Structure formats: C-alpha cells, structure tokens
Amino acid sequence: MTLSFKSIGLSEVRVKTLEKLGFTEPTEIQSQAIPHLLSGRDVVGQAQTGTGKTAAFALPILEQIDAKNKSVQTLVLTPTRELALQVCQAIRKFNTDRRIYILSVYGGQAIDRQIQSLRRGSQIVVGTPGRVLDLLSRGDLKLNNLEWLVLDEADEMLNMGFIQDVEKILAQAPAERQTAFFSATMAPPIRELAAKFLRSPVTVTVQQPKAAPSHINQVAYVVPRGWTKSRSLQPILEMEDPEAAIIFVRTRRSAAELTRQLQAAGHSVDEYHGDLTQAQRERLLLRFRQRQVRWVVATDIAARGLHVEDLTHVINYDLPDSVENYVHRIGRTGRAGKEGVAISLVHPLDKPKLRAIERHTRQRLEMGNIPTRAQIEAHHLKKFQGQVRDALTSERIASFLPIVAQMSEEYDPHTVAAAALQMVYDKTRPAWMRSNESNSDFSPKPNKAKPTKRNRPTKRNNGKGVSPATPPN
Numbered sequence: 001m002t003l004s005f006k007s008i009g010l011s012e013v014r015v016k017t018l019e020k021l022g023f024t025e026p027t028e029i030q031s032q033a034i035p036h037l038l039s040g041r042d043v044v045g046q047a048q049t050g051t052g053k054t055a056a057f058a059l060p061i062l063e064q065i066d067a068k069n070k071s072v073q074t075l076v077l078t079p080t081r082e083l084a085l086q087v088c089q090a091i092r093k094f095n096t097d098r099r100i101y102i103l104s105v106y107g108g109q110a111i112d113r114q115i116q117s118l119r120r121g122s123q124i125v126v127g128t129p130g131r132v133l134d135l136l137s138r139g140d141l142k143l144n145n146l147e148w149l150v151l152d153e154a155d156e157m158l159n160m161g162f163i164q165d166v167e168k169i170l171a172q173a174p175a176e177r178q179t180a181f182f183s184a185t186m187a188p189p190i191r192e193l194a195a196k197f198l199r200s201p202v203t204v205t206v207q208q209p210k211a212a213p214s215h216i217n218q219v220a221y222v223v224p225r226g227w228t229k230s231r232s233l234q235p236i237l238e239m240e241d242p243e244a245a246i247i248f249v250r251t252r253r254s255a256a257e258l259t260r261q262l263q264a265a266g267h268s269v270d271e272y273h274g275d276l277t278q279a280q281r282e283r284l285l286l287r288f289r290q291r292q293v294r295w296v297v298a299t300d301i302a303a304r305g306l307h308v309e310d311l312t313h314v315i316n317y318d319l320p321d322s323v324e325n326y327v328h329r330i331g332r333t334g335r336a337g338k339e340g341v342a343i344s345l346v347h348p349l350d351k352p353k354l355r356a357i358e359r360h361t362r363q364r365l366e367m368g369n370i371p372t373r374a375q376i377e378a379h380h381l382k383k384f385q386g387q388v389r390d391a392l393t394s395e396r397i398a399s400f401l402p403i404v405a406q407m408s409e410e411y412d413p414h415t416v417a418a419a420a421l422q423m424v425y426d427k428t429r430p431a432w433m434r435s436n437e438s439n440s441d442f443s444p445k446p447n448k449a450k451p452t453k454r455n456r457p458t459k460r461n462n463g464k465g466v467s468p469a470t471p472p473n
Contacts, residue, residue, distance in 0.1 A: 027052035070121025108278030
C-alpha cells in the first residue's frame with residue numbers, strides 16, 4: 001500500500017500545498033517520523049542528507065504551531081550558516097500561514113537585524129549554535145515558550161566541535177518540550193546526547209541504498225608518478241569542459257591554491273570555504289547559480305548548503321575520508337534523471353579506497369588515462385567545427401559574404417575560409433595549445449637519468465641508457 005501525506009496525519013490544506021510544490025508521496029523518513037512527531041513523541045532519526053529530513057520535522061511542527069503566539073516556539077539548530085538558510089527557506093516554502101514568521105540566525109550577519117526580527121516576533125528560529133548562544137546570553141532570544149527543538153545534522157555538529165554549545169542550549173530549553181535529533185550517522189557522543197536530553201525517544205532509521213545512481217558516470221584518474229594533482233586536473237578539465245562543477249578539496253588552503261591556479265589558466269572558477277564571510281558566500285552562490293561562475297572549488301563542510309540545479313560534474317580532487325561522503329558528493333550531479341559525471345583524482349596508494357568505494361556502491365569505477373595534447377586538440381577542433389556549423393545558419397553571415405567574394409578573386413575560397421577559421425581558433429584555444437614547447441604537452445615524457453648499474457653506458461649502447469618515464473612537476 002502506497003502511503004500519502006494525508007494518511008500519515010497531515011491536514012488537507014498542507015497536502016494541497018505539498019501537491020502544488022510537486023510532492024505527492026512522503027519519503028521513507030517522512031512516513032516514519034511525521035506520525036510520531038504529530039503524536040508528541042521525541043524522535044531520533046538516522047538518514048542521509050537528501051532523504052527529506054527537513055520536511056520530516058517541519059511539516060508536523062507547522063501543523064501544530066500557534067500562529068497567534070508570536071514568541072519563539074521552535075528552535076532548529078544546524079551546523080553551518082548555509083544549512084540554516086537552506087532549512088529556513090524550505091520551512092517558508094511549506095508554510096501556508098502568513099502569521100507564522102521563520103527567522104534564520106547565524107554569524108557573519110548583523111546581529112542587530114536579527115534582534116529586531118526577534119522582538120517583532122518569530123515563531124520558528126533556525127540557527128547555528130554560536131549565534132544562538134550569543135542571542136541567549138544577550139537575553140534577546142527567549143525560550144520560555146519553546147515547544148519544539150530540532151538538532152539537524154547532529155553528526156556534523158560533532159565533527160565541527162559544536163556539541164558542547166549544543167548541550168548548553170539544550171540545558172536552557174524548557175524541560176517540557178518535544179525534541180528531535182536527525183543525523184546521517186549515530187556516533188556514541190550523539191547517542192549519549194540523545195539519552196541525556198530526549199524523553200523515551202522513538203528511533204527511526206532509514207537505510208540509504210549503497211548503490212550510487214546508475215546515471216552518474218564515475219571515472220578515476222591515477223596521477224602519474226612525479227606529477228602534481230593540479231597538473232593532472234588541467235587536461236581532464238580541458239577534455240571534459242564542465243558546464244557547472246564542484247571540485248572538492250580537503251582544506252581551505254587547497255581550495256585557495258587550486259582556485260588561483262585554475263584562474264591563472266583562464267578558467268571561470270572561484271573558491272568556497274569557511275574563511276569566506278557570509279556575504280562573500282552568498283554572492284558566490286548567486287553567481288554560481290546564474291552561471292556567472294562555472295566551477296566552484298569547495299571544502300566538504302562549506303559545501304553542505306551548496307546546492308545547484310543541473311550540476312554536470314563533481315570532481316574529487318581529494319577523496320573523502322568515508323565512502324558515505326563519496327556517495328553524498330557525487331549525488332549532487334545526475335539529478336532528476338539527467339546524466340552526471342563524477343571524477344576522482346587518485347594516487348596509487350589510494351587504490352584501496354577505490355576498492356572500498358566500489359564495494360559500497362556495488363559499481364565498478366572506470367579507470368581513465370590523463371588526456372594527451374593530441375586528444376584535447378582533436379576534442380577542441382570537433383567542438384569548434386560544431387560552432388562553425390551553427391554560424392553557417394546565422395543571419396549575420398550575410399555581412400561577411402562580400403569580403404569572401406572580394407578575396408576569392410585573389411585566393412582560393414577554401415584557403416580564405418581556412419585562414420579565417422585559423423584566426424578565430426587561435427584566439428579561442430587554451431594558452432598551452434599556442435606553444436610548441438614539448439613541456440606544454442600534458443602526457444608524461446621520459447627524462448634522461450643518471451647512469452645506474454642497470455643503464456650504465458656501455459660500448460654496446462653507446463652511452464644512451466635511459467630511465468623509465470619520469471615527468472617533471
């Protein structure tokens with residue numbers, strides 16, 4: 001039997017709102033958690049990001065909240081500013097009562113504006129632990145009438161060192177409240193926190209399918225011996241030419257360095273990490289969504305709230321620590337039935353990690369070779385040929401026909417066309433293609449080595465012993 005939102009307890013008005021938004025059936029976490037939350041039970045929900053957790057707690061809260069009471073009735077804690085904004089926007093989308101105000105509070109935004117909103121009245125507050133504690137200490141955030149407290153992404157709270165702040169907030173909340181914890185994993189500290197602050201909670205567990213979506217093409221490129229990752233990435237990007245991509249790195253420093261290198265190579269790319277101010281992050285997100293920036297180099301934590309429609313590529317410049325994070329990363333592309341590409345750069349020592357990923361996803365990763373200069377040039381020429389075909393059907397072509405006719409009196413028309421194409425192509429192709437130097441090729445090249453016992457010069461080989469290919473950095 002297929003469950004509906006009405007069958008799990010939501011009102012007719014809420015169901016109609018969800019249908020308008022395109023939601024006709026509850027996800028597994030929603031079908032399990034919503035009835036318990038509607039009945040007043042505390043809930044511990046274990047489910048991966050992207051399974052519909054926000055609606056699982058937001059919908060039952062919106063069903064029961066008192067719109068006439070302007071005091072804070074719901075507090076949702078999130079680990080990052082981006083997630084706070086994302087959750088806040090989702091709740092606003094589900095809300096049908098204009099008397100209910102949803103406020104997001106986080107560091108990096110003027111606290112005075114948040115205080116004014118609290119004084120005017122906000123029934124639902126979504127915020128990060130640091131800013132919530134700040135507002136509590138100032139006396140501007142009052143939890144006297146709090147009915148619901150939600151801890152979202154509890155495992156990330158733990159990873160980012162916020163658990164002590166969360167405990168302080170939970171300790172200040174009224175004892176008579178309904179509490180829900182949602183987390184992708186349940187580490188012992190999270191279980192201890194739930195045991196301490198939740199009253200006889202119902203545990204809801206949704207097993208995330210191990211297999212990665214079949215419409216995501218997963219490719220791993222082994223970094224050649226002696227090469228840097230950044231050097232290996234360049235030809236891959238030239239060949240793939242992603243329309244919109246997130247490139248995942250491990251640290252903020254790596255994000256900044258890789259962004260500088262890619263920008264120097266002429267690519268449309270920017271960095272996204274924890275060192276940026278909130279205003280900088282919001283501006284970058286807007287530019288990325290409007291395709292003013294094609295690629296974003298991001299750390300995992302900063303990218304928690306970075307969701308972009310029609311993301312064509314996910315690139316693991318650094319492999320994540322867990323296979324679950326790998327699935328979470330690549331799941332950002334190939335959505336709504338569209339094709340996606342997931343690329344991973346690996347060193348030979350990373351191969352055990354690849355085997356673990358294959359076992360977890362039950363899929364074989366394609367092993368790719370770093371594209372050569374010849375392959376990339378052929379790819380660019382093919383793309384250029386398509387652009388020429390498009391130009392042949394353009395109305396503007398009539399403006400140039402007299403020039404061709406005039407020059408054809410002196411030169412063969414084919415030669416005139418070829419010269420024009422060469423001029424345009426030379427201006428559009430990457431800088432490395434304009435050089436004839438051997439080191440502009442991306443493929444590994446052998447270097448001469450010092451004589452060893454195995455290749456020491458002899459009369460027979462006339463001193464021409466060489467070592468295996470060792471490309472320079």
